[in-house]
Amino acid sequence: MSQVPEVYVLGGxxxxxxxxxxxxxxxxxxxxxEGVLGALESTQVEPAEIxxxxxxxxxxxxxxxxxxxxxxxxEVDPAFSGLPTGRHEAACASGSIALLAAIAExxxxxxxxxxxxxxxxMKTVPASEGGDYLGTAAWYEQEAKxxxxxxxxxxxxxxxxxxxxxxxxxxHLAAIATVNYANAKLNPxxxxxxxxxxxxHAGSRDEFNAAVGGRIRVIDCxxxxxxxxxxxxxxxxxxxxYARRRGVTLESIPRFRGWGHHxxxxxxxxxxxxxxxxxxxxxxxxxxxxxxxxxxxxxxVNGVDGIETHDCFTTSEYMAIDHFGITAPGExxxxxxxxxxxxxxxxxxxxxxxxxxxxxxxxxxxxxxxLDSYKQVTGTAGNYQVDGARVFQxxxxxxxxTTSVSFVIGRA
Amino acid sequence: xxxxxLRNTAEMKNILGTRRIEHVVVLGANGAMGYGSGALFTSxxxxxxxxxxxxxxxxxxLKAAIQAVRSSTVANRVDTGDYETAFDRxxxxxxxxxxxxxxxxxxxxxxxxxxxxxxQKDSIVATVTSGLSIQALAKGRxxxxxxxxxxxHFFNPPNVIVGTELVAGKDTDPGVCDFIEAYATRLxxxxxxxxxxxxxxxxxxxxxKVLNEAAQLAAEHGPALVDRxxxxxxxxxxxxxxxxxxxxxxxxxxxxxxxHENARDEAAATLKLPAYMASLIASGxxxxxxxxxxxxxxxxxxxxxxxxxxxxxxxxxxKLPDLGYIDSIAALQRDGRYxxxxxxxxxxxxxxxxxxxxxxxxxxxxxxxxxxxxxKGIAGIDDIMGFGFNWAPPSVLIDxxxxxxxxxxxEEAGLPVPRLLADARSKDVSKRFYMxxxxxxxxxxxxx
Numbered sequence: 001m002s003q004v005p006e007v008y009v010l011g012g013x014x015x016x017x018x019x020x021x022x023x024x025x026x027x028x029x030x031x032x033x034e035g036v037l038g039a040l041e042s043t044q045v046e047p048a049e050i051x052x053x054x055x056x057x058x059x060x061x062x063x064x065x066x067x068x069x070x071x072x073x074x075e076v077d078p079a080f081s082g083l084p085t086g087r088h089e090a091a092c093a094s095g096s097i098a099l100l101a102a103i104a105e106x107x108x109x110x111x112x113x114x115x116x117x118x119x120x121x122m123k124t125v126p127a128s129e130g131g132d133y134l135g136t137a138a139w140y141e142q143e144a145k146x147x148x149x150x151x152x153x154x155x156x157x158x159x160x161x162x163x164x165x166x167x168x169x170x171x172h173l174a175a176i177a178t179v180n181y182a183n184a185k186l187n188p189x190x191x192x193x194x195x196x197x198x199x200x201h202a203g204s205r206d207e208f209n210a211a212v213g214g215r216i217r218v219i220d221c222x223x224x225x226x227x228x229x230x231x232x233x234x235x236x237x238x239x240x241x242y243a244r245r246r247g248v249t250l251e252s253i254p255r256f257r258g259w260g261h262h263x264x265x266x267x268x269x270x271x272x273x274x275x276x277x278x279x280x281x282x283x284x285x286x287x288x289x290x291x292x293x294x295x296x297x298x299x300x301v302n303g304v305d306g307i308e309t310h311d312c313f314t315t316s317e318y319m320a321i322d323h324f325g326i327t328a329p330g331e332x333x334x335x336x337x338x339x340x341x342x343x344x345x346x347x348x349x350x351x352x353x354x355x356x357x358x359x360x361x362x363x364x365x366x367x368x369x370x371l372d373s374y375k376q377v378t379g380t381a382g383n384y385q386v387d388g389a390r391v392f393q394x395x396x397x398x399x400x401x402t403t404s405v406s407f408v409i410g411r412a
Numbered sequence: 413x414x415x416x417x418l419r420n421t422a423e424m425k426n427i428l429g430t431r432r433i434e435h436v437v438v439l440g441a442n443g444a445m446g447y448g449s450g451a452l453f454t455s456x457x458x459x460x461x462x463x464x465x466x467x468x469x470x471x472x473x474l475k476a477a478i479q480a481v482r483s484s485t486v487a488n489r490v491d492t493g494d495y496e497t498a499f500d501r502x503x504x505x506x507x508x509x510x511x512x513x514x515x516x517x518x519x520x521x522x523x524x525x526x527x528x529x530x531x532q533k534d535s536i537v538a539t540v541t542s543g544l545s546i547q548a549l550a551k552g553r554x555x556x557x558x559x560x561x562x563x564x565h566f567f568n569p570p571n572v573i574v575g576t577e578l579v580a581g582k583d584t585d586p587g588v589c590d591f592i593e594a595y596a597t598r599l600x601x602x603x604x605x606x607x608x609x610x611x612x613x614x615x616x617x618x619x620x621k622v623l624n625e626a627a628q629l630a631a632e633h634g635p636a637l638v639d640r641x642x643x644x645x646x647x648x649x650x651x652x653x654x655x656x657x658x659x660x661x662x663x664x665x666x667x668x669x670x671x672h673e674n675a676r677d678e679a680a681a682t683l684k685l686p687a688y689m690a691s692l693i694a695s696g697x698x699x700x701x702x703x704x705x706x707x708x709x710x711x712x713x714x715x716x717x718x719x720x721x722x723x724x725x726x727x728x729x730x731k732l733p734d735l736g737y738i739d740s741i742a743a744l745q746r747d748g749r750y751x752x753x754x755x756x757x758x759x760x761x762x763x764x765x766x767x768x769x770x771x772x773x774x775x776x777x778x779x780x781x782x783x784x785x786x787x788k789g790i791a792g793i794d795d796i797m798g799f800g801f802n803w804a805p806p807s808v809l810i811d812x813x814x815x816x817x818x819x820x821x822x823e824e825a826g827l828p829v830p831r832l833l834a835d836a837r838s839k840d841v842s843k844r845f846y847m848x849x850x851x852x853x854x855x856x857x858x859x860x
Contacts, residue, residue: 016852025644025859030748034854075747185601188850194574194601196455196481200488208482383421 007106008239008255009409010045011378012231012371013038017191017359020123021226028064028121028228029072035117035228036076043232044246047079050232051111055087056098056118057363062133063124073117091137092312093398094118095229095366096261096405102233103256112238118367119228130224134362137399139266149213152221154268154400155313156214161272161281162318166330170215173314174202175336177219177356180311183343184353186383191223191359220314225359229368251411254377257391258296258408260288268400279329286323288404289395296408298391301325304408305389306348306376308369310397311355320395321349343384351376351384366396366405373409427594430587431534437461437506439513439523441473441492445540446512448570451477453510454489456599461502462492470494481571503530510564511539515666520549528557536588538564542663543612543670546581558583562592565613566602567800575800576602577613603799605792611674614786615796616667618779619803624668625682625771626652627689633767635706636716636730641764642771644858645742645753647804657705661689661698678828679778688719695722737765745859753857754813758821766824772809773821779806780830790832791847798848804856807845812853815841 015034024030032055040047053073061067070085088098095118102114122130134151135144144150162168181197184190201209202219209217234242236250243250262284264271271282280286293303301307301324309324311317321332326340326347335341341349352358352372355365373392375381386392391410397403436453440446441462450473453460462477464470470492478486493502503509509527513519520539527537533556539549546563553561563579576596580589589606596602607613612620622642630638630653639651648655656664665685672683699705706717708724715724737760744753757765757772779797783790794805810818815837822829836843846853 016850016855019852019855023649023858024855025742025746026748026854027746030746030854033748034852194572196451196483196486196571198455198483198485201483201485204483204485206484208478208484 005107005109006236006239006255007103008234008236008253009370009374010232010234010239010242010253011039011043011374012229012367013042014189014229014364014368014371015227016189017223017225017227017361018193019226021121022123028060028066028119029075031121031226031228032069032072032117032119033076035119035230036073036115039115039230039232045113045232045242047077049113050080050083050115051113052102052105053080053083053085053115053117054098054102055085056089056095056116056367057087058089058091058094058120059133059136059362060121062136063130064121069119073115089363090403091398092310092360092362093366093396093403093405094363095368096394096396096407097366097403099231099233099366099370099407100259100261100405103259106233106235109235112235114233115230116233116367117228117230118361118364120361120363121226122224122361123226127224138268143267143400151400152213152216152313154213155315156216157268157272158281158313158319158401159215159315162315162330165281168318169333171203172333172336173215173220173318174199176311176314176317176341177202179342180317180350180354180357182357183351183384184357186343187353187358188382190353190357191225192353192357216313216315222312222355222360225361227359227361227364227368229364229371231367231371231374252378254374254409254411256407257410258292258294258298260291260295260406261404262288262291263403264401266399266402271401280323281319281329282323282401282404285319285395285397285401285404288406289324289393292393292406292408296391296410298408301347304391304393306351306386307393307395308352308372309349309354309395310365311350312360312397314356316397316401317349317354319401324393324395343386348386351381351386353384366394369394369396370407370409373407377409377411424594424598427590428598430591431507433457433507433595435459435461435506436508436510437463437502439463439509439511439527441512442469442476443473443512443514444568445566445570447473447477448480448568449510449512449540449566450490451481451486452566452570452600454486458489460490461498461506462490463495463498463502464492465495467492467494467498480569499526500530503527504532506531507535509535509537511537515542515544515663517544517548520544524549524553524557524561528553531557535560536592537561538592540564540566543616543667545611546579546584546609550581550583555583559585560588562589563609563613564592564596565615567615573800573802574601574603575605575615575796575798577605577607577615577796577800579607579609579613581609603795605787605796605800607792607796608786610786611671612667614782614793615800617671617675617786618775618782618793618797619801620664620667620671621679621682621778622771622775623652623656623664624685625774627656627664628682628684628686629767629771630706631686631688631719634716634718634730636727637732637764639706640732640735640738641768643738644860645738645745646757646768646772647809647856649802649858653706657699657707659699660701661693661705665689665693678781679774682774686719688722692722733764734762735764737762742859745857748854750812750854750857754809758813758817769821770825773818773825774827776806776809776818777822777825777827777830780832781828783830783832790845794846795848798851798856802856804853805846805851807847808851808853808856810845815843
């Protein structure tokens with residue numbers, strides 16, 4: 001984004017994704033509040049300094065019978081009364097769409113300080129009902145209605161398509177799950193940090209790792225998660241003043257260096273039909289990634305020190321590996337076998353644990369990915385820190401590989 | 413902050429390099445603590461031997477371990493045996509012997525004597541006990557045993573509750589404690605708390621004081637009212653008497669008797685087991701495991717104990733006083749307004765709010781009086797109450813209510829004000845007490 005004004009990330013906060021807010025008898029208003037107040041506290045930005053707020057959320061109407069989530073931001077602090085706010089929805093990419101809106105407004109010069117919150121409360125309903133709600137991220141009537149757990153089945157088909165074009169071993173998918181769970185154990189906010197997991201369990205085939213849709217088993221799935229994450233974005237004008245008052249250099253504050261955003265056909269079968277003959281199974285996802293590089297002035301994946309990707313299922317991370325160009329198309333298994341995607345590997349993916357390990361509060365995930373990238377490039381990720389990281393990239397996907405957003409976040 | 417964390421990480425790595433744990437033997441592997449901890453060990457250790465009185469019981473423990481963590485792969489790392497034929501061979505090969513036998517001093521002492529005779533000289537021996545003296549259990553053992561012996565107090569169920577107490581005896585090698593702390597933190601995902609070898613250690617000392625006080629209050633006010641008044645809204649996942657039913661009345665008695673007899677602190681009166689509990693335990697009332705305690709179910713009807721008569725009546729037929737103040741507090745908590753909720757708690761009129769404040773003030777006062785006695789500082793007590801009991805740590809209550817108001821609550825209850833709080837009041841009333849950056853204080857206030 002060299003020709004356009006810079007947008008800085010001052011920091012943020014996420015709630016502990018292991019919490020069950022229904023058991024705590026909490027409304028998502030509490031989750032919004034904890035996320036936003038946590039972000040203000042950790043950045044030492046005053047509520048009165050926030051000029052606009054964007055909320056990413058997928059389906060509060062279904063899970064909580066409540067819409068109009070932008071208005072809930074105003075409830076957090078008396079200083080927010082009258083603030084311009086809004087809510088953004090693009091299924092699992094809702095958080096990233098909220099971020100894009102906030103970035104564009106700052107670049108347009110409308111505002112200098114923006115708070116972006118991603119939020120989802122999902123444990124309000126039984127698993128099967130929640131699975132049905134998630135089906136609305138597909139073409140519900142044609143792909144999900146009357147189908148038990150439609151999304152594992154759709155992402156099972158992504159695996160099947162890889163298998164057809166290039167060959168795919170389930171053992172490589174189990175390895176992806178194992179890495180995500182192992183990383184999550186290092187993340188004090190990850191949902192699965194205390195769960196029992198090892199490589200042989202990930203590869204097991206009994207009742208404790210049942211099939212849920214096609215080749216997708218329990219360990220291949222991301223989690224049903226309650227959580228919010230909030231980040232504070234700023235113009236260079238505000239970031240300069242902020243750096244001065246914090247006694248740090250402007251260069252030490254990360255900024256959005258690039259972004260990509262494309263939306264494919266809604267139905268999975270249509271996406272796959274369109275990509276027949278292409279080297280990439282989901283070409284618009286590849287374009288999203290390369291757009292972000294181009295805007296960031298980065299040639300390829302070697303220009304980023306790590307990736308927070310959308311592993312809603314192991315097959316989506318398998319897809320991401322070759323779409324990021326870590327391997328040639330169809331050869332993602334090589335990166336898995338070589339250990340490149342592990343925390344200490346040459347292309348670490350999801351040091352946080354990702355959606356499988358850290359958890360996947362649907363509308364929150366895009367914001368959580370940016371927050372984790374912020375932590376990585378500022379050296380504040382604690383035990384899941386990628387040594388020396390300066391540039392990180394996200395990939396957030398809504399639906400069955402439909403709405404795709406990627407950000408490159410880095411210092412200097 | 414960050415630099416300290418990194419130094420700790422480097423230190424931990426160095427300490428972890430000092431020895432290897434490749435074989436753990438679990439004694440009492442058919443009990444909940446035995447198989448639960450055994451399952452946990454398999455996540456880091458290549459070989460775990462489950463021992464019990466019979467091989468069948470050890471096998472039952474393995475089955476329970478598989479169910480507990482929901483993975484058949486536990487069996488890949490576990491072998492089983494009985495005490496008669498497998499004990500000596502397994503213990504002589506083990507890097508860590510984990511004793512999880514019944515909470516009975518003589519049973520444990522006899523087993524540890526046998527371990528002492530058999531173990532390889534550098535192996536670590538850990539006991540899981542809810543409060544028996546580590547020093548007393550080590551008495552009479554060899555020098556090598558005493559150097560390598562410590563208390564490792566997992567809370568049940570160990571694969572879910574991460575708060576864990578580490579207790580050294582007088583002769584325990586500090587290097588062994590450092591290693592176990594690093595090992596359990598990094599490889600078993602524990603939140604480790606170092607405690608003194610005092611009755612009930614830290615968590616049970618502070619926690620059962622509150623639980624027993626609730627049981628005492630139930631004699632006069634009845635269990636249903638007490639559990640509502642000292643309910644989740646006061647900073648706990650489960651009401652106190654329901655907790656005693658879950659833990660078991662016999663375990664409750666063992667813990668409070670031990671503390672009452674051996675600790676003799678300023679709150680001794682609240683640690684005396686109520687007479688009605690003693691007589692009901694004698695006639696077989698042990699809580700949920702015996703079919704009921706303070707509460708039980710008859711079909712779909714929830715029944716509650718009348719401590720005076722020992723009989724039960726449907727909860728629905730009770731006439732509780734107006735407790736609308738609790739609904740108002742819970743409504744604020746539901747929306748995440750924890751400070752406002754607790755401000756309402758402090759101001760709430762009537763005898764029941766006053767009673768709740770007395771118990772909460774007693775908890776904070778007692779916990780801060782124990783800082784320096786059962787743990788080095790209040791942080792250890794905060795961690796075990798938060799991550800062992802799932803209660804709002806005392807420091808969280810102070811940060812949420814405000815120091816001045818908490819001191820006023822303690823004074824109003826006629827309880828001693830801990831020096832740590834009095835000092836803070838004279839220096840900096842806005843001092844923040846809870847220091848865990850990942851604590852999510854809101855989680856401790858359940859809106860009910």
